[in-house]
Amino acid sequence: MDQIVDPSISIKHLDLSFGVVNVLKDLNLDVAKGEFLVLLGSSGCGKSTLLNCIAGLLDITDGQIHIGGRNVTWAEPAERGIGMVFQSYALYPQMTVEGNLTFGLRNARVPKEHIREKVAKAAKTLQIEPLLKRKPAALSGGQRQRVAIGRALVRDVDVFLFDEPLSNLDAKLRADLRVEIKQLHQTLGNTMIYVTHDQIEAMTLADRIAIMRGGKILQLDSPNEIYNRPSCKYVAEFIGSPTMNFFEGTVSGRTFACPQGAFSIDGYPSQGDIAPGSAWLGIRPEHIATGPDAADMPIRLTCDVELVEPLGSDTLVRVTAHCQQLWVRMDGQAQALPGSQLAIGFQPSLINLFDKTTEARL
Amino acid sequence: MSLANSGQGTARRPNKLLRNLPAKIASIPMVLTALVVFVGCTLWTIYHSFTGSRLLPAPEKWVGLDQYERLWGTRRWLVSIENLALYGAGSLIFSLVIGFTLAALLDRKIRGEAVFRTIFLYPFALSFIVTGLAWQWILNPDFGLQSVVQGWGWAGFEFNPLNDRNTVMYGVLIAGLWQGTGFIMIVLLAGLRGIDEDIWKATRIEGIPAWKTYIVVIIPMMRATFVTVLVLIASGIIKVYDLIVAQTSGGPGIASEVPAKYVIERMFQSQNLGQGFAASTMMLLSVLIVLIPWAYLEFGGKKKHD
Amino acid sequence: MTEVSHMHLDGPRGKKPKKRLSPTNIMIYSTLFVVAAYYLLPLYVMVATSLKGMPEVRLGNIFSPPVDVTFDPWVKAWAEACTGINCEGLSRGFWNSVRITVPSVIASIAIASVNGYALANWRFKGADVFFTILIFGAFIPYQVMIYPMVILLRELGLYGSLWGLVLVHSVFGMPILTLLFRNYFTSLPEELFKAARVDGAGFWRIYLQIMLPMSLPIFVVAMILQVTGIWNDFLFGVIFTKPEFYPMTVQLNNIVNAVQGVKEYNVNMAATLLTGLVPLTIYFISGKLFVRGIAAGAVKG
Numbered sequence: 001m002d003q004i005v006d007p008s009i010s011i012k013h014l015d016l017s018f019g020v021v022n023v024l025k026d027l028n029l030d031v032a033k034g035e036f037l038v039l040l041g042s043s044g045c046g047k048s049t050l051l052n053c054i055a056g057l058l059d060i061t062d063g064q065i066h067i068g069g070r071n072v073t074w075a076e077p078a079e080r081g082i083g084m085v086f087q088s089y090a091l092y093p094q095m096t097v098e099g100n101l102t103f104g105l106r107n108a109r110v111p112k113e114h115i116r117e118k119v120a121k122a123a124k125t126l127q128i129e130p131l132l133k134r135k136p137a138a139l140s141g142g143q144r145q146r147v148a149i150g151r152a153l154v155r156d157v158d159v160f161l162f163d164e165p166l167s168n169l170d171a172k173l174r175a176d177l178r179v180e181i182k183q184l185h186q187t188l189g190n191t192m193i194y195v196t197h198d199q200i201e202a203m204t205l206a207d208r209i210a211i212m213r214g215g216k217i218l219q220l221d222s223p224n225e226i227y228n229r230p231s232c233k234y235v236a237e238f239i240g241s242p243t244m245n246f247f248e249g250t251v252s253g254r255t256f257a258c259p260q261g262a263f264s265i266d267g268y269p270s271q272g273d274i275a276p277g278s279a280w281l282g283i284r285p286e287h288i289a290t291g292p293d294a295a296d297m298p299i300r301l302t303c304d305v306e307l308v309e310p311l312g313s314d315t316l317v318r319v320t321a322h323c324q325q326l327w328v329r330m331d332g333q334a335q336a337l338p339g340s341q342l343a344i345g346f347q348p349s350l351i352n353l354f355d356k357t358t359e360a361r362l
Numbered sequence: 363m364s365l366a367n368s369g370q371g372t373a374r375r376p377n378k379l380l381r382n383l384p385a386k387i388a389s390i391p392m393v394l395t396a397l398v399v400f401v402g403c404t405l406w407t408i409y410h411s412f413t414g415s416r417l418l419p420a421p422e423k424w425v426g427l428d429q430y431e432r433l434w435g436t437r438r439w440l441v442s443i444e445n446l447a448l449y450g451a452g453s454l455i456f457s458l459v460i461g462f463t464l465a466a467l468l469d470r471k472i473r474g475e476a477v478f479r480t481i482f483l484y485p486f487a488l489s490f491i492v493t494g495l496a497w498q499w500i501l502n503p504d505f506g507l508q509s510v511v512q513g514w515g516w517a518g519f520e521f522n523p524l525n526d527r528n529t530v531m532y533g534v535l536i537a538g539l540w541q542g543t544g545f546i547m548i549v550l551l552a553g554l555r556g557i558d559e560d561i562w563k564a565t566r567i568e569g570i571p572a573w574k575t576y577i578v579v580i581i582p583m584m585r586a587t588f589v590t591v592l593v594l595i596a597s598g599i600i601k602v603y604d605l606i607v608a609q610t611s612g613g614p615g616i617a618s619e620v621p622a623k624y625v626i627e628r629m630f631q632s633q634n635l636g637q638g639f640a641a642s643t644m645m646l647l648s649v650l651i652v653l654i655p656w657a658y659l660e661f662g663g664k665k666k667h668d
Numbered sequence: 669m670t671e672v673s674h675m676h677l678d679g680p681r682g683k684k685p686k687k688r689l690s691p692t693n694i695m696i697y698s699t700l701f702v703v704a705a706y707y708l709l710p711l712y713v714m715v716a717t718s719l720k721g722m723p724e725v726r727l728g729n730i731f732s733p734p735v736d737v738t739f740d741p742w743v744k745a746w747a748e749a750c751t752g753i754n755c756e757g758l759s760r761g762f763w764n765s766v767r768i769t770v771p772s773v774i775a776s777i778a779i780a781s782v783n784g785y786a787l788a789n790w791r792f793k794g795a796d797v798f799f800t801i802l803i804f805g806a807f808i809p810y811q812v813m814i815y816p817m818v819i820l821l822r823e824l825g826l827y828g829s830l831w832g833l834v835l836v837h838s839v840f841g842m843p844i845l846t847l848l849f850r851n852y853f854t855s856l857p858e859e860l861f862k863a864a865r866v867d868g869a870g871f872w873r874i875y876l877q878i879m880l881p882m883s884l885p886i887f888v889v890a891m892i893l894q895v896t897g898i899w900n901d902f903l904f905g906v907i908f909t910k911p912e913f914y915p916m917t918v919q920l921n922n923i924v925n926a927v928q929g930v931k932e933y934n935v936n937m938a939a940t941l942l943t944g945l946v947p948l949t950i951y952f953i954s955g956k957l958f959v960r961g962i963a964a965g966a967v968k969g
Contacts, residue, residue: 012677057563062682074684078569090560094582103578104568155568163560384871385790388782389798395842396798400805403816464703467696480952481704483959484711487951489900491917492944495924496710499717499937500730509728540710548959597807604902608921625811630907635815642811653807 006069008033008159008191009054014063016053016215023049024215027063031193033158036185039195040202041212042238047195050212051161054193056080068158078104080159083152087164089144091136097147098132101154115154122153125187142173149184162194166201178204199239203227211235229269229352233359236282236352242316242327244282244352251353251362252276260322263299267348270362278356285316285329287350290342297345305336319344404646411639429640439641442619445531449620450599452535453542457595458588460539461546466576468547469554479551483544490541494608497537498524524610527617534609534618541605542598546591553587554580589656596652600645621645718742718938725933741932745939750929751911751922758939761919765899765946767830768915772837773894777887780842784849785875789861799846806843814907821908828910836904841897845890852886853879889961892954896947916943 007030016024024046031037039047052058054065056077064073072080091100098119105115123129126146136144145165152160165181166174182205185192196202202209203223210220211234219231230236236244249258251274256263263281265274289297303319303326315330319342328344336342353362411430414423433439464482468475485493500506503522511519523533557580565575581588603622610618621641628638717725718741719734747757754760787795817836818827826832856879864874905915914922920943924936951958 015682052563055563055567057566059683064677064679064681071679073682074680076569077563077566082567084563084567086560086564088558088560090558090564092561092564092579092583094579104570107568107570107574151564151568382790382792385786385792385795388786388790388871389792389795391779391838392783392787392802392842392846393798395839396801396805398820399813399817399839400801400808403813403820404808406816407812460703463699467700470696472696472700478700478704479959480955481707484948484951485707487896487947487958488944489902489917489947491900491902491921492940495920495936495940496714498924499933500710500713502730502933505725505728505933506730510731513729540707544707593807600809604917607902608925611925622809622811626814626903626907629815638811638815642809642814645809646812649807649809653804657804 004030004032006033007031007066008035008068009193010064010066011050011054012064012066014050014053014065015061016049016058017061022215024053024060027215027217029210029217029220031191034189034191036182036192036194036205036207038202038206038209039193039212040197040199040209040238042197045212046215047197047212048163049215051163051193051195055082055084055161081157082159082161083155083157084161084163085145085148085152085165087167089136089148089168091144091147091151093136096133096135097128097139097150100136100147101132101150104151105154118154118156122150125153125184126150141169142177145169145177146180149181153188158190160190160192162192164195164197166196166198174198174201181205199241203239211238229361231361233280233282233354236354240284242285242329244284245288245326247281247283247324248356249279249281250277251279256281256353260301260324263348265348265351265353266298268351268353269349270353274353274362279362280354280356280359282352282354283346283350285327288326288328288344288346290317290328290330290334290344294343294345298348299351300343300345303342303344305338305340305342308336308338317342407639408643408646411636411643413639414636425636429636430644433637433640433644436637438616438619439621439624441616442621442624445618446599446602446620448531449535449538449602450596452532453538453599454592454595456535456539457543457546458591460543461591462550462581464543464547465550465554468551470572479548482547485541486545488541490602490604491608493537493541494534494605494610497533497540498609501533501536525614527614530610530614530618534605537609538602538605542595546595549591549594550584550587553584556587557583589659593652593656597649600649714937714941717934718745718941720934722932722934741934741938742942744932744935745923745942749923749935749939751919751926758916758919758923758942761914761916762942764830764913764919765916768833768837768905768909768913769895769898771830772834772841772898773891775834776838776841776845776894777890779838780845780890781849781883781887782875783842784846784851785853785879786871787846787850788853788856789858789874790871799850802843802846810840810903814903818907827908828913830909830913833904833908833913836908837894837898837901840904841894844893848890848893849883849886852883856882885957888954889957892950892958893961896950896958899946 009029009031011027011029014024014027014029015022027050039050041047049058053060054067056065056072056075060073064071066072067080067082070081092103095103101119101122102115105118119132120129123132126149128143128146128150131139131143131147136147139147145168148165162181166177169177178201181194185205194201194205206223208220208222209226210217211226212218213234219226219235221229221231226235227239230239233246247256247258247260247263249256251257251265253276254264254266256265256279258281265281294300301321303321305317305319306325307318309316309318310332312332314332315334315336317328317330317334317336319326319328321344326344328342330336354360355362412424412426414425414428468478472478501508501522501524503509503525508519508521511521523529523536561579561583562575565579570579601622602620603626606612606618606620606623612619612623622645625638625642625645628634628641713730716732716734717730719737719739721736721738721740724735745757746759746762748755749757787799821827821832821835824832826835860878861874864878869877899915900917901915902917902921905918909915920939923939954961
């Protein structure tokens with residue numbers, strides 16, 4: 001990983017514990033200027049906690065936080081140069097949209113002219129001009145979240161923090177607003193840190209994704225890298241739907257042996273020689289070729305079709321090969337009948353190998 | 363079970379009244395209470411407030427508004443109303459201000475919150491009789507607070523509210539607040555705890571000081587809780603009776619009389635029933651003045667939200 | 669990931685050092701302590717006075733701790749204090765209160781829980797009308813209904829008896845308890861009730877075998893609410909019973925506010941404490957449940 005020069009946010013050896021419970025452990029993270037970083041993980045992994053630490057809403061136990069080159073470890077949230085958007089919107093219900101946008105500025109005694117300018121600009125960017133005189137109760141979920149983003153926008157800060165901002169919205173709206181946030185990032189070029197448990201949001205929005213588990217960052221990479229070269233089995237399982245298929249077996253030399261057969265792993269992009277031992281072989285459902293295409297593949301299997309899920313755009317098929325269940329993603333128009341046989345195959349260059357015990361990538 | 367089986371063949375439509383019978387039987391006490399006591403007894407009292415009853419059973423004579431005219435010409439009643447207004451205003455303002463201040467202080471993530479909460483609330487477990495007697499003793503001019511302070515060297519110190527007709531209601535108020543403010547605090551604290559944590563985070567990000575957040579953001583958000591508290595305090599004020607009986611017995615003279623006491627005495631001591639009925643109807647009227655706007659706001663005005 | 673050595677953390681790191689005695693904290697805690705003192709003062713004064721002999725009380729400092737601790741006032745309050753010609757002490761009122769409270773609590777909770785269950789799960793046409801009347805009835809001052817109640821009880825032959833008072837307590841406890849139980853049963857998953865009905869269970873069977881075992885906490889809450897409320901009642905006790913059945917609060921008031929005789933303040937305070945002891949004990953033991961009870965009673969549903 002390249003060293004980030006002059007990072008916008010830099011977290012050094014961050015520890016956070018509540019009593020005896022360590023929530024975050026010796027966490028280091030640098031975020032580049034203008035970067036869109038997504039913190040991804042299942043609930044309880046510490047992603048929201050980390051965001052709250054960056055915002056200064058939680059007192060950390062040890063370590064440092066730098067924002068914009070300034071050590072803000074002891075600074076108040078308002079002094080850190082951040083704006084934040086919450087899952088529950090956290091709009092002030094008895095104030096109008098305009099009141100919500102200007103409350104912080106009025107409190108900081110920013111000149112009126114200045115406030116008006118900023119509000120106008122933010123309202124234009126977010127297309128909420130017609131809503132300015134309304135109260136939050138009269139807005140839809142999507143509009144409310146837009147106002148919440150606007151409240152961060154008028155603060156004129158370099159860093160935006162998003163705490164699961166789309167989780168309270170329905171699927172369609174979520175997709176729309178996701179696009180808008182991406183657009184916003186491209187327009188503004190601010191540094192953004194975005195917490196979510198939704199892998200689609202993470203993949204679509206992020207420049208880099210930090211996958212967290214148990215208060216630690218497991219992998220910090222571009223979406224592509226995380227998808228193609230997951231650093232451990234947990235990450236491999238977490239990203240992708242349906243989840244990656246795994247074979248349990250042993251590696252020796254250039255062969256992976258499992259009950260389903262012995263597969264040549266010639267072409268697997270390993271870092272060096274792989275020490276022999278027990279291992280997992282993972283292959284994504286969409287990397288499995290079927291029918292005639294499978295015949296050209298170095299690794300081939302014949303399976304029984306168990307279950308077919310046509311999704312229109314593609315078809316998910318669950319098959320078994322020697323007692324091993326596999327998901328295969330086929331073309332949307334593909335015909336497969338439960339009970340029939342299906343030839344599958346895949347390339348060693350697309351597989352992932354993980355150590356059996358450490359679950360780290362080989 | 364056998365009954366159900368035998369009924370299957372006939373497919374007769376069950377009698378409407380008999381459907382859901384156990385539930386209806388279980389609700390008989392509620393129906394009786396609602397109709398006989400709450401509606402029936404109330405209407406009975408209102409009706410008889412227009413009669414010349416002195417002692418029941420007796421031939422009732424319709425006298426129209428005579429009883430009310432007499433009531434509003436009675437000094438004792440006027441003093442009672444005045445006292446109630448004073449006590450009411452005092453307890454409304456002070457329980458709200460003190461209750462909210464304490465709730466806000468306890469909400470500041472302080473040490474020993476449970477201990478403070480327990481201390482502030484324990485008087486609420488005590489009866490008004492106990493409360494009144496305890497404060498009667500503390501405010502006793504010969505042995506209580508006044509004599510203690512005088513003993514400390516302020517020979518001229520005077521604090522004898524219970525024996526001064528101008529200040530006796532303040533003495534009662536001190537006791538009443540001691541008993542009830544903890545409860546108001548608990549309800550308001552529950553309201554404060556119900557505020558979305560993210561709101562507080564948002565104001566911290568924007569650098570709004572805590573006191574300003576309370577006044578500008580939090581209190582307006584707690585409208586519903588405040589309305590509830592207001593109704594609670596108001597309905598407590600109108601019922602004030604035992605406290606007066608225990609602490610001052612209405613004295614000195616009639617200086618601490620209240621309507622509830624006036625009613626009971628007219629009914630059960632001076633056998634002046636018509637006056638009692640008229641006075642109690644006035645009490646009901648004042649409750650309605652509070653209750654109807656509240657009910658309208660609560661159930662009529664905003665059907666959309668929860 | 670960038671590697672930063674532990675050595676290079678200059679400047680602020682870790683927890684922000686907080687001044688223990690920041691001005692805000694001083695203000696918060698001093699306010700709380702002052703108010704706490706105001707709340708505790710009466711209790712302290714009562715206890716201190718009740719443990720002093722009369723000569724010591726007459727010295728005139730209610731705040732001074734007792735020098736000669738004596739339990740005589742307590743004994744006297746319990747067994748010898750007089751109301752009029754009767755000198756049996758508060759013990760009689762205590763047992764009267766027990767005889768009033770126990771059946772009243774049982775009756776009111778039994779009636780209201782079944783009623784709340786019917787309202788929550790077996791709605792029938794018109795039920796809501798009566799329920800609304802019931803809830804609004806809770807706001808009607810007792811003074812409005814009390815005289816016709818006396819006449820009703822007299823007609824039923826219950827006026828002046830313990831059972832008449834039990835009936836009155838059950839009636840006036842009904843709004844709050846029915847609301848409490850209705851809201852609780854409504855909050856239980858409806859599927860449970862439906863599943864039991866599909867299995868062929870009827871009204872009483874579901875109540876006894878499904879609802880009751882799941883509702884222990886709410887019954888405890890209701891009990892705390894009722895025991896405290898009925899024990900502390902004065903108005904109904906004085907109106908609906910004869911002097912021989914007067915509950916403890918009424919007897920206490922008669923003892924302390926008696927016009928004749930020399931005032932024995934220490935005995936009075938012992939008697940006051942004795943009367944407050946039952947609800948106080950319940951309060952300190954039940955803690956959170958008490959709070960839950962009064963909050964449930966207060967903040968509608």
